Amino acid sequence: MAKTRLIVVGNGMVGQRFLEELCEKGNPAAFDITVFCAEPRVAYDRVHLSSYFSHHTDEDLSLVKPGFFEKYGISVLVGEAVKQLDTAQKLVHSNKGKTMAYDKLVMATGSSPWVPPIAGSAHHECYVYRTIEDLNAIEAAAKQGKSGVVIGGGLLGLEAAGALKALGLDTHVVEYAPVLMAEQLDRMGGEMLRRKINSLGVSVHTSRNTVNIAMHGGRTGLHRLNFADGSTLDTDVIVFSTGIRPQDTLARYSGLFVSERGGIVINDQCVTSNPDIYAIGECASWHGQYFGLVAPGYKMAQVAADHLLGRKELNFTGADMSAKLKLLGVSVGSIGDAHGRTPGSRNYIFQDDQAGIYKKIVVSPDGTKLIGAVLVGDVDDYGQLLQMKLNDLPVPEHPDTLILPSYAGAKPAMGVDALPASAVICSCFDVSKQRIADAVAAGCHTVAAIKAETGAGTGCGGCVPLIAQVLNAELAKQGIEVKNHLCEHFPHSRQELFHLVKVGGLKTFGEVIAKHGHGYGCEVCKPTVGSILATVHNDYILKPEHTPLQDTNDVFLGNMQKDGTYSVIPRMAGGEVTPEGLMAVAQVAKDFQLYTKITGAQRIGLFGAHKGDLPEIWRRLIDAGFETGQAYGKSLRMVKTCVGSTWCRFGVQDSVGLGVELEHRYKGIRTPHKMKFGVSGCTRECAEAQGKDVGIIASDAGWNLFVGGNGGVKPRHADLLASDLDHETLLRYLDRFLMFYASTADKLQRTATWLESLDGGIDYLREVIVDDKLGLGAQLEADMTEVRAKYECEWKATVEDTSQHARFAHFINSPVHDPNVAFVPAREQHRPASPAERRIIPIRPVETV
């Protein structure tokens, strides 16, 4: 079958979304696609145009995924515009003299800024704010000038004013109407906004009618604006933001129907008056209305693509023009009938001049429905109010409680359960509640995962609180049925994966993902698989095939601190350290200028080590007889001990001796999360062992073994697993317990939560470990013996393998330390300088090592 020749005129935000919808959801092979792109670059994110000034590369703003056009064989004519459309012969003619035939055509030409026809306004030094070229021109002009004015105090005008201010200009805004953002805000809201903007140093002039501009006719500035009331304003840079008009010229001349207010007339399927031509985005007019926001355009792109693919269910049904923005740092929200124009509607208003907050809601005449809202200075309620309006949810008895500050009493929570499945949660990406629920069901259990999966929340970000609510509601609804898939790359829980790795004898991440997952992997699955591989095989974790899997802590064998330096914590098993050891540690701390502290784990921590110094620091510690304390790893950290029967007059067993033995027995074994042990020499429990993952308390007859305790955020007392154990039985149970935990826990699950999630809890665990009901005991012990045999001190291996050392240098191409690390004195030692302090501390020239 011959391919359908499809021409898309315009490669803006909506045109590009259309191509994605068509190619990624449909059958691109059925089309032969040509795109005319009048701008000198392919589609970019106009909504975040202003960030171009801070970023400065157009690639940052690009909306085209790398290789997208090539992948689908789309031919893009960059810098080439369609100048004539011949609907009778189905041909287009370009400004570069090309003629091309089409079967179907899509108009996505957007809109263009409208500039009032006053004297001077057509001068080439009057700028508009729509394209990257416009921004380049404004920036160049700003470099020559000191002051700037934006004519037009609407949404885009204030955005442009923010840009002028950021460029360092003394900025003015001139508005014809008595209020700013007259379209979206009522008078009081606009007034509050003006006050806030004024206080930020932008001068706002309302009710000013600019009658002409004397280009190069100013005194205190290059140009002069003359207003109807006789006053003037001199300025160096002039930007017009006086509205947009749909770009429908091409359509007009080709005979397509065009609406009275402008815009190419479309029906509910986005088809124009010619059945082979669609129009989408800002150039289209639906029921006499055009839309200057991107979300309705995206919806049109979806409808048109579906229609073209022969799926006719989807219709364009208009769009909600509510908006939430941050202009010059001031948050503003506008919903529905913001002006309360509906006859008989009731207003509720809250205003706080001190904090600069204004909120208004408009309720239907019968008091049952929310029909509009204005929010200035505080837009926290926006998401909830918008959903209430869009879904016709009932308004509470006292509607004003919706906007009163929280200290006035509990706010009525709407509850996302009240929302229908079809409710649009994220309007930027048209993501419904259902879609989020589906993502949760498919294993996205965090807001971040939902963002990554659905795109929701990655545009303006206004919907993020609501996404979190839907997520929590869905998680609760699905109860224990929550799928614990590791992440988008593995349809397995950690426990399943552990068994797959073990049974399959898999040795590398590459093997594991090829066999049981898909894609490249991510920050969740890589370290988890790394940890599983380490538990099962106890390989040196810095072999090249394992290095990319480790969190930075494991990659550089130290805990990364907030400033990018590392901590150095040698093992002091059971909290024992010799005077010689102490001296060696002290000397290292002195020579490398390390902050020194006893940690919560009965050992000494040295902080603030440069990455590049780590190999030398450890060489010296190892020479002095130390080994790594694995303070960075998800593994056994330490065994806390009390002094026990050797010194204490109450002690009944040698708690220190046992603690030291256990620490050496289990050190280095990677577990799903870090582990802490404690051993007390009598029931007085000075080692606080019951707050540890494994707690052992001496009894007259032997040892009592407790498991699943935790300190931290959610303290939990450990449960008694077995009592009065002799030394050998204790070790056997411990081997079994640790291996069973390592093989069945979820990712990053401490023993406390793991134990609580076990069906049957401690009784079931006792059956497995003590009664060996599953017959796993011997295997678990053998597995433990095998990994224990492979222990080596990672730091010793690293110090000896000099090929590893280059990796520790901060720069691959320079011997200097990280110049961004700086310290300030604190209590006779030092601490990291805060970023603010770093900016004022003169950075000393760094010495080379």
Add this chain to the structure above:
Amino acid sequence: MTWTTVCELDAIVPGTGVCALVGDAQIAIFRPHADDTVYAIANIDPFAEASVLSRGLICEHQGELWVASPLKKQRFRLRDGLCLENRDYSVASYAVRVSEGHIEVQN
């Protein structure tokens, strides 16, 4: 705009990144695969203002590659520095290429 040679391609373990000093700029260079695909973005984590991005884990989301900051796990797109969590915290990206086994960055 000049190309500065930074290091040999083989100096980067596949699947990891390194940090290079180019002029005054700290640039994180990543080599996601065992081939000669490389990416370069600023090394400074804009949230903590610490020089750590080269030490993050490379990850895949939305069909693209990112690096997760080792400090608080915000993700930055390798091809352009876009921050997934909050685009206002995106970082700069740099042109980078491999020429005769050496990595070169444009600055």
